[in-house]
Amino acid sequence: MTKINKAACVGGGVIGGAWAARFLLSGIDVNMFDPHPEAERIVGEVIANAERAYAMLTMAPLPPRGKLSFVKSIEEAVQGADWIQESVPERVDLKRGVLTQIDAAADPKALIGSSTSGILPTDLQRDMKHPERLFVAHPYNPVYLLPLAELVGGEKTSPAVLEDAKAKLATIGMKGVILKKEIEAFVGDRLLEAVWREGLWLIKDDICDTETLDDVIRYSFGMRWAQMGMFETYRIAGGEAGMRHFIAQFGPCLSWPWTKLTDVVDLDDELTDKIANQSDSQSGAYGIRELERIRDENLVGIMHALKGANGGKGWGSGKLLAEFEAHLWANAQKPEAKIGAEPIRLLDTKVNPSWVDYNGHMTEFRYNQCFADSADALLRLIGVDMDYVAAGHSYYTVEAHNQWLDEAKLGDALYVKAQVLPCDGKKLHTFMWLYRASDDALLATCEHLMLHVASKEGKVLPPLPAVKDKLQQLIDAHACLPLPANAGRVVGQRK
Ligand SMILES: NC(=O)C1=CN([C@@H]2O[C@H](COP(=O)(O)OP(=O)(O)OC[C@H]3O[C@@H](n4cnc5c(N)ncnc54)[C@H](O)[C@@H]3O)[C@@H](O)[C@H]2O)C=CC1
Ligand SMILES: C[N+](C)(C)CC(=O)CC(=O)[O-]
Secondary structure: OOOOOEEEEEOOOHHHHHHHHHHHHOOOEEEEEOOOOOHHHHHHHHHHHHHHHHHHHOOOOOOOOOOEEEOOOHHHHHOOOOEEEEOOOOOHHHHHHHHHHHHHHOOOOOEEEEOOOOOOHHHHOOOOOOHHHEEEEEEOOOOOOOOEEEEEEOOOOOHHHHHHHHHHHHOOOOEEEEOOOOOOOOOHHHHHHHHHHHHHHHHHOOOOOHHHHHHHHHHHHHHHHOOOOHHHHHHHHOHHHHHHHHHHHHHHHHHOOOOOOOOOOOOOHHHHHHHHHHHHHHHOOOOHHHHHHHHHHHHHHHHHHHHOOOOOOOOHHHHHHHHHHHHHHHOOOOOOOOOOOOOEEEEEEEOOHHHEOOOOOEOHHHHHHHHHHHHHHHHHHOOOOHHHHHOOEEEEEEEEEEEEOOOOOOOOEEEEEEEEOOOOOOEEEEEEEEEEOOOOOEEEEEEEEEEEEEOOOOEEOOOOHHHHHHHHHHHHHHOOOOOOOOOOOOOOOOO
C-alpha cells in the first residue's frame, strides 16, 4: 500500500505543528523548518496535546512515534521527504516563494501539499519547475484529530498526484476529498465564511453576543452537522417527501431578505473590541491550551459515538476511525523479542494524562489495557495477525487475575514482560509483569488464560499448525523457568 515514508513540514504554527503531530503519531519521521525563535516549544505543546488526544482516541496499536528534527533551512527540511506540507502564513507572495524553494530542493517525485485556506493552486504553482506535484491539502484545525483534507489541483497539477495524495492520507487516518475544480476558499471555507459573515453582522447589530451565537450553533445544527452534513439533514427535514418537498417549502425563502451575506462587515476597532471583550467574558476563564484540550476531548467523544453508530457499522468520521484502527492493527509491529529462556518483553508505553484518575495515578482499567495490549503483542508474535483473524481464527480471553502492587504516575514509562506457562491444545496460559521503566519497580501482575477459537463457528478449537508450532517454541523456551510465585493465586489468598 502507498504510504508516506518521511514528511517535511515548512511552517510549524497552529496548522504546521498539528500536521507534524499527525505524521509523527502515524510513525512517520518529520523534518520541521520554521524560523520562529520559539518554534520548538510551540510545536512541542501541540504534539503533547495530540498525544493526549490519541491516547483517548484509540486502543489500536499506534506505531512507534516518528522522529522530529528541527532543521535550519527549507533545503535541509525536504531532504529525503516524500510528502512536504507547506503551512506558512496566508500570503500569496510568501507561499509562492516558499513553494518554489521547496520545489527546487525536493526530490521531483515528492508530493507537495499547501495548507492554504483559500489561495488557488494555479497561483501557487506558477514558478515551480515540477508544478504537477503541487496541490492544496486544506486541513481543519486540529489537523491531528479532524480527518478531512480538501485536495485541490491547479491547472498544472497531475490528476494522478491527487489520487496518490488521497491514498497516502488514508494511511494516516485522513479523508482526502478531491474537488472537481479549483475555486478560492474551496468548499469548507466558502461555507464557514458565509456563516462567519452573518455572525459578525449579528454581533455588530446587537442581535446577540458571541456566547449566545455559539450556543445557537452548538446546541442545534452544530450537533447535526458533525454526523450528517447539510443535504442529508435537509432531506430528513423535508419529511417523507424528502428533498423535493424541502426545496419546495424553504427554497422561496432564499429570495426573502434573510441574509446579509454579500455585505462585508467593517471590522473596525469598535467591532473588534466588542467581539474580543464578549469572547473574553465567554471563554476567558480558560487558557488556549486548556480550551484545546476540552475541544479535543469533545471531538474524541463525538468520533467514538459515531464509531458505534449505524448498528455498529460506523458513520462518517467514526467509520473512518474504525477503518484507521483496522489499518493500525493490520500494520501493528510484531515485537522484536527474541524467543529464549527468559520472560519476553512485549510492551513499552507511557502513562498518558487521560490514564490518570482522581487519585492522581493510573486508573485501574489502564493496567488491564497494558496487559491486554501485551496479550495482543504476544499473539502477533506467534502469528495471530489480522489475516489469521480475518480467516476466522483467534484467541479469546476467558480468565484473568490481576494484582495491583504499586502506583504508576503521569508520564511514567512502563514495560511488560510475559512468561508462557505450560499449556497445550486450545489453551494459552501466560503470566505477565508490569514494571516502571525508571527503577524497574513491579507495579502489577496478570495471570491470563486464553482459548483458541474458530470465531465464525463459535467453537473452541486448536490453533492452525503454524501458530501451534510458534507457540510450542515459546512454551519449550519458557519450560525451564520457575513457575511465577503468584501463578494460580486466588483472590484474597495470603502469601
Ligand atoms: N489556523 C487555522 O485555523 C487554519 C489555517 N490554515 C492555513 O494554514 C497556513 C498556516 O496558518 P497557521 O498555522 O494558522 O498560521 P501561524 O501563524 O500559526 O503559523 C505560521 C508559521 O509559519 C512560520 N513561517 C513564516 N514564514 C516562514 C517561512 N518562510 N518558512 C517557514 N515557516 C515560516 C511562522 O513562524 C509561523 O510559525 C495558512 O495558509 C492558513 O490559511 C488552514 C486551515 C486552518
Ligand atoms: C479561518 N480559516 C479560514 C483559517 C479556517 C480554515 O481554513 C479551516 C478551519 O479549520 O476552520
